[in-house]
Amino acid sequence: MPRHNIFAMPFSRVYPMYVQKAERKNHSKAEVDEIIRWLTGYDQQGLQRQIEREIDFETFFAEAPAMHPNACLIKGVVCGVRVEEVEDPLMQKIRYLDKLIDELAKGKAMEKILRQ
Structure with missing residues (x-):
């Protein structure tokens, strides 16, 4: 099976696009971070460290503490x-x-986005 280009793309390159998408719809970077932390198990320091390291998506998810x-x-x-x-x-x-x-940008309630 061919390897997808996104796997090698730095997470830090896509992350600002997630934030921009949310901010265009009057949501915050903090909400984007909350979603990422919920999904991956990173704490805020760990998430920031991964962004600063400019790791690719494959490494970002491989090093995630625990998928929810x-x-x-x-x-x-x-x-x-x-x-x-x-x-x-x-x-x-x-x-x-x-x-x-996408759900955040469409205005879905955070409780529903986080499947609570």
Whole structure:
């Protein structure tokens, strides 16, 4: 199976785009960070450290302390792809994050985004 280009892309290059997307819809960087921390198990210092290290997506998710057990409840379509049907585990994690940021930008309540 071919390796996706996004796997080698620095997380720190995409992270500002997540923040911009949220801010365009009157949401904050803090909310984006909360979503990322919920999904990956990073604390705020750990998340900031990963951004500063400019690691790629593959490393970002490989070093994540623990994917949230409710991540499997993330369903829906992002970029024309149904996230629950993505076969590659790393690509699915990336799509989960994309979907959560999309939900924030669309104004969904944080409790629902975090599957609480």
